[in-house]
Amino acid sequence: xxxxxxxxxxxxxxxxxxxxxxxxxxxxxxxxxxxxxxxxxxxxxxxxxxxxxxxxxxxxxxxxxxxxxxxxxxxxxxxxxxxxxxxxxxxxxxxxxxxxxxxxxxxxxxxxxxxxxxxxxxxxxxxxxxxxxxxxxxxxxxxxxxxxxxxxxxxxxxxxxxxxxxxxxxxxxxxxxxxxxxxxxxxxxxxxxxxxxxxxxxxxxxxxxxxxxxxxxxxxxxxxxxxxxxxxxxxxxxxxxxxxxxxxxxxxxxxxxxxxxxxxxxxxxxxxxxxxxxxxxxxxxxxxxxxxxxxxxxxxxxxxxxxxxxxxxxxxxxxxxxxxxxxxxxxxxxxxxxxxxxxxxxxxxxxxxxxxxxxxxxxxxxxxxxxxxxxxxxxxxxxxxxxxxxxxxxxxxxxxxxxxxxxxxxxxxxxxxxxxxxxxxxxxxxxxxxxxxxxxxxxxxxxxxxxxxxxxxxxxxxxxxxxxxxxxxxxxxxxxxxxxxxxxxxxxxxxxxxxxxxxxxxxxxxxxxxxxxxxxxxxxxxxxxxxxxxxxxxxxxxxxxxxxxxxxxxxxxxxxxxxxxxxxxxxxxxxxxxxxxxxxxxxxxxxx
Amino acid sequence: xxxxxxxxxxxxxxxxxxxxxxxxxxxxxxxxxxxxxxxxxxxxxxxxxxxxxxxxxxxxxxxxxxxxxxxxxxxxxxxxxxxxxxxxxxxxxxxxxxxxxxxxxxxxxxxxxxxxxxxxxxxxxxxxxxxxxxxxxxxxxxxxxxxxxxxxxxxxxxxxxxxxxxxxxxxxxxxxxxxxxxxxxxxxxxxxxxxxxxxxxxxxxxxxxxxxxxxxxxxxxxxxxxxxxxxxxxxxxxx
Numbered sequence: 001x002x003x004x005x006x007x008x009x010x011x012x013x014x015x016x017x018x019x020x021x022x023x024x025x026x027x028x029x030x031x032x033x034x035x036x037x038x039x040x041x042x043x044x045x046x047x048x049x050x051x052x053x054x055x056x057x058x059x060x061x062x063x064x065x066x067x068x069x070x071x072x073x074x075x076x077x078x079x080x081x082x083x084x085x086x087x088x089x090x091x092x093x094x095x096x097x098x099x100x101x102x103x104x105x106x107x108x109x110x111x112x113x114x115x116x117x118x119x120x121x122x123x124x125x126x127x128x129x130x131x132x133x134x135x136x137x138x139x140x141x142x143x144x145x146x147x148x149x150x151x152x153x154x155x156x157x158x159x160x161x162x163x164x165x166x167x168x169x170x171x172x173x174x175x176x177x178x179x180x181x182x183x184x185x186x187x188x189x190x191x192x193x194x195x196x197x198x199x200x201x202x203x204x205x206x207x208x209x210x211x212x213x214x215x216x217x218x219x220x221x222x223x224x225x226x227x228x229x230x231x232x233x234x235x236x237x238x239x240x241x242x243x244x245x246x247x248x249x250x251x252x253x254x255x256x257x258x259x260x261x262x263x264x265x266x267x268x269x270x271x272x273x274x275x276x277x278x279x280x281x282x283x284x285x286x287x288x289x290x291x292x293x294x295x296x297x298x299x300x301x302x303x304x305x306x307x308x309x310x311x312x313x314x315x316x317x318x319x320x321x322x323x324x325x326x327x328x329x330x331x332x333x334x335x336x337x338x339x340x341x342x343x344x345x346x347x348x349x350x351x352x353x354x355x356x357x358x359x360x361x362x363x364x365x366x367x368x369x370x371x372x373x374x375x376x377x378x379x380x381x382x383x384x385x386x387x388x389x390x391x392x393x394x395x396x397x398x399x400x401x402x403x404x405x406x407x408x409x410x411x412x413x414x415x416x417x418x419x420x421x422x423x424x425x426x427x428x429x430x431x432x433x434x435x436x437x438x439x440x441x442x443x444x445x446x447x448x449x450x451x452x453x454x455x456x457x458x459x460x461x462x463x464x465x466x467x468x469x470x471x472x473x474x475x476x477x478x479x480x481x482x483x484x485x486x487x488x489x490x491x492x493x494x495x496x497x498x499x500x501x502x503x504x505x506x507x508x509x510x511x512x513x514x515x516x517x518x519x520x521x522x523x524x525x526x527x528x529x530x531x532x533x534x535x536x537x538x539x540x541x542x543x544x545x546x547x548x549x550x551x552x553x554x555x556x557x558x559x560x561x562x563x564x565x566x567x568x569x570x571x572x573x574x575x576x577x578x579x580x581x582x583x584x585x586x587x588x589x590x591x592x
Numbered sequence: 593x594x595x596x597x598x599x600x601x602x603x604x605x606x607x608x609x610x611x612x613x614x615x616x617x618x619x620x621x622x623x624x625x626x627x628x629x630x631x632x633x634x635x636x637x638x639x640x641x642x643x644x645x646x647x648x649x650x651x652x653x654x655x656x657x658x659x660x661x662x663x664x665x666x667x668x669x670x671x672x673x674x675x676x677x678x679x680x681x682x683x684x685x686x687x688x689x690x691x692x693x694x695x696x697x698x699x700x701x702x703x704x705x706x707x708x709x710x711x712x713x714x715x716x717x718x719x720x721x722x723x724x725x726x727x728x729x730x731x732x733x734x735x736x737x738x739x740x741x742x743x744x745x746x747x748x749x750x751x752x753x754x755x756x757x758x759x760x761x762x763x764x765x766x767x768x769x770x771x772x773x774x775x776x777x778x779x780x781x782x783x784x785x786x787x788x789x790x791x792x793x794x795x796x797x798x799x800x801x802x803x804x805x806x807x808x809x810x811x812x813x814x815x816x817x818x819x820x821x822x823x824x825x826x827x828x829x830x831x
Contacts (some may be wrong), residue, residue: 486763
C-alpha cells in the first residue's frame, strides 16, 4: 500500500487540491478507501486525516468499507423509475444474490441506488465501477450478471452496454451551426477582446445553468478585479435530474466548449481553467483529454496561443457523486479537494473563487454559446428569443414522450410547442428545470420558456396521465434530502423533516393537520436555507400542492389526528412473545 | 464609526468590514445565534441569526453591514421561525435537558427559553449517535452535537491543533476526532484547550466538573441568553 500511495501522491504533485482525484484512484483500485490508505495519504499530503474522512463520507462514490469488485449503481431518477427501474433493480438483486445497498459475501459485487446519472433519454441507466450503463432491461441484466459471475474485466464487456446516444432531435441557432476549431478565438482577436466582450454583452447571453446572471457582466467583474491570478471554471456537474444536454455538448461539441473557456480566459486574463466534470460522465473523460491534446497541438491551448502572448490551459477534474457540487461555490470547494459545502456570500466567486482568486464559473452551454457569439456577433444571437431572455435554450427532454433527447428552442417558445414536437400525448404535466424548478399542469401549457416565466437549466420531464403526482413529488423530495450537504439547519434537518412528513401522507397516515405541517416545513426550508439547494428543495411539494391539492387530500384520513405508523403492526413482536393472536391482542387504528 | 444602518428602526453604527451581528453586539443589541462566537471565523450554519436585510433573508453573522441598510431582527415572524429552527436542532439530536449536566449552562437550551419554545413541535429523529468516553478528562457525547463547528474552529484557530472535524453529508453529518482510532483519547486534545470549553451544548464536557456549580446557580438560571451574550461576547470581543 505504501508505495502505491506514495506514487499516487507524487503523481498529483502532493497537492491537496487534487484529493478527489487521488481518492478516486484508490476507490477504483481497492473498491474502498481503507484506514491505512487514509493514514498514508494524509501523511503524504500533510493534511489532517479528518479532511480525507470527510471527503470519503461526503461523496457518494467513495466508501470507507469495501464495495464489490464490480460496483453497480442504478439511477434512481424519476425518469428511470418510469422506465421500470424498480423492477429491474429487484431483478438484478435476485439474479446476483446481493441486496440493494449491500455487498455480496464473496465480495464480487455490490449494488446500490444512485442519483440521476444523466441518461434519462436512454434509461433505465446505471454505473458499473463508474462507467455509464444505458438501456438496461432484463435481457441485458442477464448478460451483465453472467459477465460478473465469470469475472470478465469491464474492458471486455460488449461496448453496446456503455453506448450513449446523443439523440439531438432539434438543432437550432447553436447546435445547427457549430463553429470550426479556433474560429471563435481568431474572430475575437481580429475584432479585439474588448469589442468581443461588448458583443457578448450585446448578445444578452445569460448563464445557462439556470440562475441567468449576465455572462458579459460576470466576465467584466472578474477582469476588473485587482489580482494577477484568475481562473475560468466550466461547470459540467450536470446533476439536476432530467438534464443531460451538457453530456451531449461535451460528447459532440467539446471543442467549441473549450473554445468558449479559452475566449473567457483571454478576456479576463486567466492562465488556468478547469472543466469540473461530474463523476457520472467518466465515460467522456478520455475523449475530452484527447480533444484538449489536439487543441494544444493546434496552438489553441498552452503557451503562446495563436502565436500571441497568451498562455492558458485546461485541466479536467472529476466529481465523485454529489449534486450540491453544481452550486458554484460548492464546486469551487470541491475543486480545492474538499467536500462540497456552499460558501457564504458575499464574497462571490467572481472576486474570491478558486484558492480565493477571482474566478468565472459558467455552465457548459454558456461557454458553448459564447464561442459562437464571438464568431457571429451579438446581434445574431440577440435577434432570437424573448425580451429578457435572448437567444436559444438547449433542453434535455425525457419522460413520457415518443422522442426523448436534445432540443434547441428560442426563448419564448410555449411549453405546448415543445410537448407537441417531442411526441408527448395525454399529458398530465411537465417538470421544467428539474426538481428544483416548477411543475406545470396541463392547464398551463401556454406558458413560455424564458427567464421571465419558466426559467430552466435545461431539464424538461414529461408526465402523462398514467402518472401519480405524489410519486413524483416524493421521488424529488427524497432526492433533495439525500443530496443536502447538511451545512445549515433548515436544509439539513428541514429536507429530512419534509421527506418524513410527505411519506406520512403518502403512506396513508396523514390527517388534515399534516398538510398544514407539510406547508410550514416547506416555507422554513425555502426561506432560511443557505443555498439554492435548500431554497428550492420544497418546490416539488409546493408546486404540486398548489395545483393538485386533491392528490394530497385523497390520501388523508378523516380524523383530526393520526399517528405516523400502524399501531397494530407495532404490537406484532409483543403478540409473538406472548403467543397470542386473539382479538383482544389487536388494536384498531383510531377512527377506523 | 460614522456609518450607520438601522436595526428594527434603531440606528447602529459600524466600521468597515463588520458584520451585522458584530455591529449589533457592539451597540448592545442581541441577535439570537448558536454557531457564532465573535472570537472565531464566522460560519453561518445554524441560521438562528437570520435577519431581513432590505427585504432579503441573510445570516447576520456573515453578512457585511453597509451604510443605509434596513435590517429587521426582532419581529414576531422572525422569532417564531427562529423557534422552529431551534426545534429542528432539538429533534435532530437527542437532547434530554433534565438529565444533562450542562443544563442551565447550555446555549441551545437557553435560546429555546429565550424564544419561548415549549415543545419540540417536529417529529423526533431518534437517531442512534455515539458517545466517546475514552479521553481521561473530556467526554464527547454526539447525541447533543448541533454541528456549529465552534470546537473545530477553536481547535484550529486558537489551540493550533486539528482535533475536530465535521464529516459526512446531509442528515448523516457527525463530529469526528482526529486520531487513527477515531477516539478522543488518541488525539492531542487537552482539557485546558479552548476547543474543550467552547461547545454551546453538552456535546463536549469536562469530566468530574458536572455539578461543581449546582443547578439553580448556573448562567442561564438567572439571566437570559441575551443578557449573558451581551455581557460576555462583548467582553471577549473587545479584549
